Amino acid sequence: xxxxxxxxxxxxxxxxxxxxxxxxxxxxxxxxxxxxxxxxxxxxxxxxxxxxxxxxxxxxxxxxxxxxxxxxxxxxxxxxxxxxxxxxxxxxxxxxxxxxxxxxxxxxxxxxxxxxxxxxxxxxxxxxxxxxxxxxxxxxxxxxxxxxxxxxxxxxxxxxxxxxxxxxxxxxxxxxxxxxxxxxxxxxxxxxxxxxxxxxxxxxxxxxxxxxxxxxxxxxxxxxxxxxxxxxxxxxxxxxxxxxxxxxxxx
Numbered sequence: 001x002x003x004x005x006x007x008x009x010x011x012x013x014x015x016x017x018x019x020x021x022x023x024x025x026x027x028x029x030x031x032x033x034x035x036x037x038x039x040x041x042x043x044x045x046x047x048x049x050x051x052x053x054x055x056x057x058x059x060x061x062x063x064x065x066x067x068x069x070x071x072x073x074x075x076x077x078x079x080x081x082x083x084x085x086x087x088x089x090x091x092x093x094x095x096x097x098x099x100x101x102x103x104x105x106x107x108x109x110x111x112x113x114x115x116x117x118x119x120x121x122x123x124x125x126x127x128x129x130x131x132x133x134x135x136x137x138x139x140x141x142x143x144x145x146x147x148x149x150x151x152x153x154x155x156x157x158x159x160x161x162x163x164x165x166x167x168x169x170x171x172x173x174x175x176x177x178x179x180x181x182x183x184x185x186x187x188x189x190x191x192x193x194x195x196x197x198x199x200x201x202x203x204x205x206x207x208x209x210x211x212x213x214x215x216x217x218x219x220x221x222x223x224x225x226x227x228x229x230x231x232x233x234x235x236x237x238x239x240x241x242x243x244x245x246x247x248x249x250x251x
Contacts, residue, residue: 136168
């Protein structure tokens with residue numbers, strides 16, 4: 001049996017951040033039944049030098065996830081802290097993305113309404129139309145071939161390869177995966193992408209042509225989302241709200 005490293009303050013705070021993201025995503029409708037999964041790699045100084053990640057156990061709705069519910073797992077799927085089950089699909093997506101993209105410390109995989117709807121459209125793409133697209137345009141990859149439910153490392157590797165050097169992967173007939181160097185980077189980028197897709201899909205529903213932006217406004221930014229946006233402040237605002245209304249998230 002694997003012995004878990006001692007719980008550090010770093011792990012405790014990352015657990016609270018990730019639990020807050022689950023609660024926020026539940027309030028925003030970015031969940032489906034008890035499906036969906038989010039993970040965060042711990043710094044290796046918090047895990048005695050061995051790569052390990054936090055992830056939600058099978059069976060919990062996003063609205064009930066607490067910091068203490070999160071599993072601590074090795075990249076081979078061994079659970080070293082936590083009493084729940086590591087869902088097979090979650091393991092094959094998250095472990096492979098973490099392995100193949102070391103900079104993707106946080107991986108959020110979910111089925112929000114508008115990005116998922118975009119994934120169902122033949123050739124569905126985010127248009128260069130809203131001002132948010134100035135930042136998002138160079139950060140989105142598209143997987144146009146549904147590979148079935150991710151029940152193997154091979155499918156996890158295929159998904160990770162499709163992501164490439166981007167931070168958002170719109171997954172054909174499925175949903176979206178967003179990655180970032182921190183929990184707040186990934187969450188804020190997911191939030192912005194879903195909101196922007198909502199604006200686009202609402203505009204498209206009129207049947208009128210979209211007003212495109214001039215190409216000169218592309219930002220061509222591939223670094224941390226928070227280099228330009230208040231990602232940490234956004235998550236902090238959610239945590240203050242949750243501290244008032246759902247304080248058990250931090251337990």
